[in-house]
Amino acid sequence: MTHSNPTRVLIVDDHQIVIDGIRSLLKNIEGIHVIGEALNGKEAWAILTQKPVDIIILDIEMPIMNGIELTHIVKQKYPDIKILILTMYDTPSFVQQAIEIEADGYILKNRGSEELEAALTALTNGEEYFGNEIHKTLRSAIRKKKQTDASKIQLTKREIDVLKLIAEGKTTPQIADILCIAHSTVETHRRNLIEKTQVKNASKGLIKFAIENQYV
Numbered sequence: 001m002t003h004s005n006p007t008r009v010l011i012v013d014d015h016q017i018v019i020d021g022i023r024s025l026l027k028n029i030e031g032i033h034v035i036g037e038a039l040n041g042k043e044a045w046a047i048l049t050q051k052p053v054d055i056i057i058l059d060i061e062m063p064i065m066n067g068i069e070l071t072h073i074v075k076q077k078y079p080d081i082k083i084l085i086l087t088m089y090d091t092p093s094f095v096q097q098a099i100e101i102e103a104d105g106y107i108l109k110n111r112g113s114e115e116l117e118a119a120l121t122a123l124t125n126g127e128e129y130f131g132n133e134i135h136k137t138l139r140s141a142i143r144k145k146k147q148t149d150a151s152k153i154q155l156t157k158r159e160i161d162v163l164k165l166i167a168e169g170k171t172t173p174q175i176a177d178i179l180c181i182a183h184s185t186v187e188t189h190r191r192n193l194i195e196k197t198q199v200k201n202a203s204k205g206l207i208k209f210a211i212e213n214q215y216v
Contacts, residue, residue: 006033007124008051012044012058012070013086018109022057022086025113032120041065048078055082055123060089060098068094072101082123086116090137095130105129153196160215162189166203167210 009032011019019037026032035051038044040062047053056074060067071083084105085098098106105119105128115131122129130138155163158179165175172190176183190202199205210216 006031007120008033008035008054009120010035010044010047010051010053010056011037012039012041012056012062012067014039014059014062018059022116025116028113029117029120031124041067041070044070045073048074048081053078053081055084055120057084057086060085060087060094068097068101071098071103075102084119084123084129090133092137095134095137106134107131108133155193155196159189159193159196162186163193163206163210164215166190166193167207167216169207 009026011022011026011034013019013022016039019039023034023037026034035053036047038047041058042064044056044058045065056070058067058070067085067087071085074081074083082104083102084107085103086107086109087094088109090108095106104123107115107119107129108131111131111133119129119131161179162175165178170178172183172186175186179186190206193206194202197206197209199209
């Protein structure tokens with residue numbers, strides 16, 4: 001990380017040993033200058049009113065004022081300051097909250113110095129950085145939500161039969177022959193499936209729905 005002016009960093013964590021560890025790691029990253037440290041959001045806010053800061057590295061769970069609360073007020077008062085959440089929590093609710101209040105990065109404490117440096121480089125260059133584990137957490141949450149939403153959709157046994165055959169690429173005449181029903185009945189089931197699942201593209205949408213919800 002090479003810049004004409006050093007990136008001024010404030011470390012905020014309620015464990016001094018963690019602050020000491022981060023400070024030690026940052027000594028080895030060129031272009032980073034630690035201007036202060038705080039054990040909670042209130043202490044951090046006091047420092048912010050006295051010193052210019054480029055990036056705040058902070059934990060979520062802290063006494064008096066936690067990381068989410070601090071991020072919220074910092075972004076309102078000092079929108080140019082970048083916020084990097086460094087925490088043990090990879091739960092979807094925390095990640096979602098961080099994104100909603102416009103945190104610029106989110107990484108886990110167990111990921112090591114390389115990811116910390118990558119995150120700081122990204123934020124210094126005006127980019128966001130959400131670690132690989134965080135992306136996995138978000139994808140998993142989205143997948144679960146889709147499955148939960150889909151579980152509310154009530155399909156009849158015959159609709160499921162038709163859906164499975166559609167997912168296998170069978171045409172309406174083929175489905176009619178396999179299930180021993182009229183072509184018009186297959187089309188009725190197809191229309192009902194489209195209406196219930198709210199898919200946009202009839203065939204592709206139903207195939208995607210069938211795969212995502214493990215009907216095939």
